[in-house]
Amino acid sequence: MNVNRWRNLALVFLFAGFFVMYLGVYSKRLLPYLTIAGGIGVLAGILLYFRFGPVNPSIRTIQCPRCGRDTRPTGQYDACAHCGLPLQRTPSGTYEPYVK
Structure with a gap:
């Protein structure tokens, strides 16, 4: 897969994770679960950026x-x-x- 596609996927993970965490504001009961799920999405995006970010210049x-x-x-x-x-x-x- 092209490096730019991996970077785009990482960006989608980051924004989706933040969006899921933001949905927790509207439901106090689901807040801990949505925060954990969103945090996993953000972490996945960060890990993809760390993996494919430095590859391109080399x-x-x-x-x-x-x-x-x-x-x-x-x-x-x-x-x-x-x-x-x-x-x-x-x-x-x-x-x-x-x-x-």
């Missing part, structure tokens, strides 16, 4: 064959962060478009 930048913009693929199969073109790493270490 990755080599390539130029996308379709849109010509710079992107940083992370694995054997990845996609351009801008146009979504699937890319596959060749044995020589370069990336080329991948057709399933």
Whole structure:
């Protein structure tokens, strides 16, 4: 999965966790449970950011064959962060478009 997708998922976890905790304001009976559930969501988002945040600067930048913009693929199969073109790493270490 593309690093940007993981970061977006982490952001969703953070906002969803805060939203769930905020719902506890309206129900005194559910407040402890919603606080715990929201805290788990926030913690999941933070852990994802810690895992995938520092990965991006250490990755080599390539130029996308379709849109010509710079992107940083992370694995054997990845996609351009801008146009979504699937890319596959060749044995020589370069990336080329991948057709399933």
